[in-house]
Amino acid sequence: DIVMTQSHKFMSTSVGDRVSITCKASQDVSTAVAWYQQKPGQSPKLLIYSASYRYTGVPDRFTGSGSGTDFTFTVSSVQAEDLSFYYCQQHFTSPLTFGAGTKLELK
Amino acid sequence: EIQLQQSGPELMKPGASVKISCKASGYSFTSYYMHWVKQSHGKSLEWIGYIDPFNGGTRYNQKFKGKATLTVDKSSSTAYMHLSSLTSEDSAVYSCALLILGGLAHWGQGTLVTVSA
Numbered sequence: 001d002i003v004m005t006q007s008h009k010f011m012s013t014s015v016g017d018r019v020s021i022t023c024k025a026s027q028d029v030s031t032a033v034a035w036y037q038q039k040p041g042q043s044p045k046l047l048i049y050s051a052s053y054r055y056t057g058v059p060d061r062f063t064g065s066g067s068g069t070d071f072t073f074t075v076s077s078v079q080a081e082d083l084s085f086y087y088c089q090q091h092f093t094s095p096l097t098f099g100a101g102t103k104l105e106l107k
Numbered sequence: 108e109i110q111l112q113q114s115g116p117e118l119m120k121p122g123a124s125v126k127i128s129c130k131a132s133g134y135s136f137t138s139y140y141m142h143w144v145k146q147s148h149g150k151s152l153e154w155i156g157y158i159d160p161f162n163g164g165t166r167y168n169q170k171f172k173g174k175a176t177l178t179v180d181k182s183s184s185t186a187y188m189h190l191s192s193l194t195s196e197d198s199a200v201y202s203c204a205l206l207i208l209g210g211l212a213h214w215g216q217g218t219l220v221t222v223s224a
Contacts, residue, residue: 032209034209034210034211036210036211043202043204043214043215043216043217044152044211044214045214046210046211046212048210049208049209049210049212050208050209050210053208053209055208055210055212087151087152089152089210089211091206091209091210094166094168095154095156095168095169095170096142096154097154098151098152098153098154099151100151101151
């Protein structure tokens with residue numbers, strides 16, 4: 001199985017800051033990576049698919065980049081409602097696999 | 108509007124089985140594979156597998172083979188997941204979701220399964 005490693009379990013930020021979350025795949029997954037936001041008690045929400053494409057209705061402060069094994073998810077100007085868990089996921093091959101998640105929290 | 112409505116929480120005894128439902132609306136049921144995902148409390152997400160509602164074809168994560176069985180009822184646009192021989196390790200939130208454009212774009216609200224004696 002492909003392992004998706006999010007090296008930071010927590011990231012501290014302030015409102016208005018730019019913050020990036022990284023995700024590393026254990027093997028080449030091309031650009032087959034999605035990013036999700038999950039708030040407590042809610043299902044995950046798709047933000048980015050195919051590494052860099054913003055899903056319908058997702059604000060443009062959220063961006064994704066990368067290919068191969070290294071991927072980055074960036075929030076250009078953090079808003080209070082962005083403080084949440086974020087997960088990467090590969091859909092290059094079965095089984096689909098997720099990263100362990102990164103919690104974005106206030107400094 | 109695409110909606111996936113799941114059945115309610117379940118409290119089960121060890122060794123029992125449970126069947127969770129996911130009723131789809133707002134799109135053609137046979138157009139997208141229905142995926143299932145497990146999330147244990149405070150932990151990350153695990154992909155269980157998917158079913159093709161058109162022909163009932165399935166693909167499972169090897170880890171869940173023998174544990175989960177996916178079926179559909181096209182007449183009611185409902186997908187089901189049967190979990191067998193429950194243990195405490197199966198206590199989790201289980202969600203159905205649709206893979207669109209390479210991401211799981213639509214999710215059910217999740218069904219909490221608690222396994223306790």
